[in-house]
Amino acid sequence: MAKAYFKHSADAPPPLRCCVERVVRFEEVDALGIVWHGRYPSYFEDGRVLLGENHGIGYMDFYARGIAAPIKQMHADYKLPLRFGDRFTIEAVLHWSDAMRLNHEFILRNAEGLITTTGYSVQLLLDSENQVLMLPPPFYADFRERWRAGEFLGDRCTE
Amino acid sequence: MAKAYFKHSADAPPPLRCCVERVVRFEEVDALGIVWHGRYPSYFEDGRVLLGENHGIGYMDFYARGIAAPIKQMHADYKLPLRFGDRFTIEAVLHWSDAMRLNHEFILRNAEGLITTTGYSVQLLLDSENQVLMLPPPFYADFRERWRAGEFLGDRCTE
Amino acid sequence: MAKAYFKHSADAPPPLRCCVERVVRFEEVDALGIVWHGRYPSYFEDGRVLLGENHGIGYMDFYARGIAAPIKQMHADYKLPLRFGDRFTIEAVLHWSDAMRLNHEFILRNAEGLITTTGYSVQLLLDSENQVLMLPPPFYADFRERWRAGEFLGDRCTE
């Protein structure tokens, strides 16, 4: 990808990654025989959910601590269509941010390995009174420390 | 309709009715160019929601009293297809039941007035501890009394 | 299940079966924290699609021969809720019919093996002029012969 969705500070640790495989459902395809563009937030979320669970910062990890992580921004670039029955992979990439934001990038590839779609989402963290968190809660500070320390370096995009 | 989805006791008051108009969205149509069969629960719900709101027994009326009304049964009979841009009406019919159940019937008609789809749903009422309600809570008893008293007789299926 | 959705003639071969595993997505859960009742047609379809593909009568097998297999009837009985992240299995069962119909039954089970939902769907076969097929096309006659001959007896509900 020529254009980077997110900029990194020079000392940012490398991004975290995971991959999910999925097959296009009949209901996801439109009258033109291709996946309707509005289904991709679901595809992106599959990657985001798994990456979170893999690193102890899943939806339920936040929820259990009274923290919400609403989506503030979503973006998709459609390059190639997907069709009913197509097998594809969703690569989710979590980029380091010094701010209290979750910056995810998504890369979808078809069975030939071609990139069909890319995109990103940005999340803020809210406390139980809907105030934006400016400082990381302990479990999240811990996660960031382990990330910085290289604990997730083995992360690979393999099923 | 030849077959009745629900049986009435002899002294049951006439059913309540309302109609909603809707237009088929692009995203609701499948690769064959017709509305995917799994979108119809959404169409049914449009009718059910409006009928409830019209009579003080809407989703939020139950919710405000700590009562849930989960769907226990849903059924659809597909007779004619609907296509992108088709304008159609959803008639929701609430049948009287001596038991603590909400028995809704649904009749969809296309712009020519032909029946395209029929169906029904059955709901039970649960209290805040997820126990099935056997007796009507006051607001619901009140609604039933007004129904019996003929207060809703003016109900007509007009937009 | 006490009540059978479909009746069999005495000499009908045993039904065909397959199972799909799925995990509840965040988007599938409603404001009450349980899967919205209208998502289950998607769950049922996952089972129906795989069972068809496994036996050479998948959506694309029909499509390639100019045959459509629209859903004429769908039914769901909701017994237990499913929640975000729940892992569950969808068992699809194809019952023999002497008529040109596809009669599928669906049984969903949660991670404890408890039945959460059952249902069924009925499909007719239409030729390229939208006429109901009364006689099986060759590939489908062949499938039925192999079924009668016991070729699929090994079918088991295992992932």
Added chain:
Amino acid sequence: MAKAYFKHSADAPPPLRCCVERVVRFEEVDALGIVWHGRYPSYFEDGRVLLGENHGIGYMDFYARGIAAPIKQMHADYKLPLRFGDRFTIEAVLHWSDAMRLNHEFILRNAEGLITTTGYSVQLLLDSENQVLMLPPPFYADFRERWRAGEFLGDRCTE
């Protein structure tokens, strides 16, 4: 809005506008009680579809001429949540482009008139052989001429 999604050449005619009203459905709301972020492409599309129909460049107008107008880019900025039953308006804005692109902006407002969500989509035009159109087909050239001539100046965002 401080940031403009699209830049205009100095002599571009003013953008076209239309508004659609919609009410949040129960199924659109997530476990946190707010509209799931992935439903907004549907909201955007309601506006895009109506604006196209109003000006003779609807989905079916393209389709009838063998032209597809796939979404190449979609973006959403979430500012305030929407909840079950909320009434809101979707303003769709078509910005002039010298290139063969459809550049739509979307502005959602709640019942108090506050902006809840903004976004945009970019579409290319493809001929029947999936080649990108570099020159406008006649009906589209005609539409652009009428736009330039100020024929749509009366366009107002009123229901």
